[in-house]
């Protein structure tokens with residue numbers, strides 16, 4: 001009898017419940033195929049938690065997450081709550097849950113499926129062979145630094161501070177080197193060391209650690225140049241490691257190599273095997289409730305959960321193969337369809353992927 005794995009399921013807002021629903025079908029199919037047992041416990045988070053509990057991150061949701069082996073998250077936020085920053089600020093929402101669960105590392109793979117090259121704005125020959133991972137520091141930097149307003153000589157001023165300590169840089173950089181060692185052994189460290197003191201500390205730390213990983217070829221790339229090179233030579237990148245805000249921006253850019261942000265999965269990890277898995281995209285209020293969201297990012301996040309938290313490598317591959325075969329067969333949600341009139345909906349895409357799952 002397989003050990004029961006506890007998964008906290010936080011569907012969230014907007015398209016969150018729609019895409020998470022399809023990921024749950026994939027979990028159930030995996031139980032059937034492999035005899036695994038998943039115990040799902042649902043928690044409220046984000047706008048829906050404000051509406052029902054008066055706070056975006058209720059203690060009981062945090063407790064459900066802390067008791068679980070992994071968390072599956074949809075997305076949170078939307079105009080109803082974003083317009084009132086006191087209710088759903090990132091600090092009390094996404095940033096709060098990441099910090100509370102000690103998730104300092106965000107792994108965002110961007111893999112270009114051959115059959116989706118037509119969905120990208122880049123030329124197919126530029127995209128050829130693109131398969132990269134952005135490793136983003138997740139609980140430090142400017143998103144977590146002190147922020148305040150003050151009266152200046154020319155009116156109100158706003159201040160955001162960016163702070164990194166050496167230990168925060170070391171742990172994410174080591175993780176990135178280790179990931180690179182298991183892949184093509186190429187690591188690009190992205191910073192703005194020509195301007196920012198935090199980036200100088202970042203680069204010094206990377207250079208100090210690099211000799212411990214002599215088999216990994218290291219390049220330093222300034223973030224503005226990296227934004228350009230991602231479009232010019234995406235396939236030359238293997239693992240990119242960078243600080244919180246740069247990683248946030250570059251991973252959305254990398255999403256467009258794959259054709260749509262609806263394709264990008266992510267894992268947020270801490271020291272142990274516990275992880276939070278979510279699509280890179282947000283709650284997409286513009287398409288919520290229409291049944292047209294692409295569930296693939298969330299489904300691929302389940303594959304990451306199997307690989308990185310549960311050690312169910314084969315089950316992860318079964319999901320990835322199923323996604324590929326459905327796309328190869330020409331099925332597309334609207335975001336990746338060239339001919340939008342032939343696009344299928346969220347549920348149909350989920351059903352096709354489940355039907356294609358086999359050992």
Ligand SMILES: NC(=O)C1=CN([C@@H]2O[C@H](COP(=O)(O)OP(=O)(O)OC[C@H]3O[C@@H](n4cnc5c(N)ncnc54)[C@H](O)[C@@H]3O)[C@@H](O)[C@H]2O)C=CC1
Pocket residue numbers: 015019074075076077078079082094261262278279280281282283284285286287292293294295297335
């Ligand atoms: N992890 C999370 O929960 C995140 C939440 N947000 C929140 O989400 C809300 C909307 O933010 P936006 O800036 O609009 O970003 P977004 O990622 O929700 O949407 C950007 C664009 O991509 C499209 N899109 C996103 N996911 C898609 C999918 N699965 N299938 C097809 N199309 C998809 C949307 O329709 C929209 O046109 C905001 O409240 C924001 O704070 C934003 C980013 C991450």
Ligand SMILES: CC(C)CC(=O)C(=O)O
Pocket residue numbers: 090094095143248280
């Ligand atoms: C609160 C933001 C940092 C969310 C976001 O854009 C992300 O994590 O990708």
Ligand SMILES: [Mg+2]
Pocket residue numbers: 248249252
């Ligand atoms: Mg983002």
